[in-house]
Amino acid sequence: MNRIAFVNGQYTAQTMAAVHVEDRGYQFSDGVYEVIPVMGGKQIDGIGHLERLDRSLRELKIARPMSDRAMSMIIDEVVRRNRVRDGWVYIQVTRGVSPRDHAFPKDVEPALVIYARPKPATARRQNAENGVAIITAPDQRWARRDIKTVSLLANCIAKQAAKEAGAYEAFMVDGDGMITEGSSTNAWIVDQEGRLITRPAGNEILNGITRLALIALNQELGLEIVERPFSVEELRDAREVFLTSASGLALPVVKVDDKVIGNGRPGSISTRIVETFERYVSGADTNIAAGKTVA
Template sequence: MSRIAYVNGQYLPHGQAVVHVEDRGFQFADGVYEVWSVFDGRLADFDGHLTRLWRSLDELRIDHPMTRQALEMVLKETVRRNRIVEGLVYIQVTRGTARRDHPFPAEGTPPSVVITAKSLPLSKGNALAAKGVAVITQPDIRWGRCDIKTVGLLPNVLAKQAAKERGAAEAWMVDDMGLVTEGSSTNAWIVDEEGKLRTRDAQSNILRGITRAAVMALIAEEGLELEERAFSVDEAKRAREAFYTSATGFVMPAVSIDGVKIGNGKPGPIATRLRALYLEAAERDAI
């Protein structure tokens, strides 16, 4: 079956789904996006992702394209039309189409909305998690408002490509102080030498990950010790465990960083446990 995309009010075959050449997302990366995982045809962490989408739009002063209820309906219909059982649904909202000029277009210019969905079998991610993945580090060259989930992702693209070329699954970005900020599309975590879970505090220099927040709630339920405190690359390499979180990777154990083995070089018990707990909760609570 051919894929179906939603574009500005229409459901279209994927190959025919287009936006105007002067859409501001294409011209200026003037837009935001979100991704939901799909379990059994239902959306995981729905409220968290929707709240972050609204916040990103508000921070950039882009109008909400529709009501919450309407957006929920369109997202679910896109999933249904694509017959997604396990996978993801992606939304991109831009400031709309207007003559190319840096200032905002005229008031009332409607935002552009694109929604796509694709299958992504859970078994594939589970197989990766069972073995663990490699991570590399890269300088963080992004802008200062990484808390906004914008489509301006060129630094992330370069970091992810560097990881791919070195046989790694992810790149962790490092600031001028040698501290890990986050991954190119994930939040970074370690279990440090003292056995404490650590992840960077969610200020404007990192994205406030929805999966990150869900995992933090699970950590509290499990009674584990957590510090929202930055860690250096050296601390990460000395850690007992390392992993990352994201809407599509869930909780993914990292078994090496820049070629240095983490712990015994196998997925650690805490990351493995948190992945199982997250998947159980996400599947149970998806809508």
């Protein structure tokens, strides 16, 4: 199947899609992105993802390419044209094309790319059932991690280290020995009292849309959530560990570096969270995180 992408106002065969050599995203990482999960042919938390995209654009003073409503309609059309039932949509907005100069150019049109890919839910469900292994790695990213920028080299280095170690993810560690987040996930632990602990939203982490959805869904779970940094030692000694992301929803972690968590199987609280997310994505309201992104 020849996949279709939306590139700067036109639907085009993905094999023919191209960006200009002086696109500032290509030359300076001067752009932002979002990935919206698609399950059952519908966007999951699409409104929340577009709200976060708008925030990232504002923080970098990049013009919005169109309204959220128009972009959502294009996303649905890209999903339809590519016949994606389960998978994801990638959205990238760069400042646009301009002669190379570090300073922001004036009166330049932003560049927009949207494409979709299928991803069967089988692997996610197997990971949720069995749990995943992670490693810890130094956090080498820039200081504005709250902006979902396309500059992901440090994240890629951490993810590659995890892959080479046979792990699913790398939880990154700041200079004080505290966990920030995963290379493409938010990090959570369950302490011995059964409380969920995760780093508070701020410049140090990306405020995940799935993270926000879990906080909102906690009305059903009735668990205590504590937003504070936690250390590598707390991570390894936790009752349970799990991660959240748009692609994986919630996944239990059963091993950190060389330390087995609990009995090496997903714990009862992580399992409840996984089950709650599965009910959520199969329901009618899949925009629970909307309006809850960091201002």
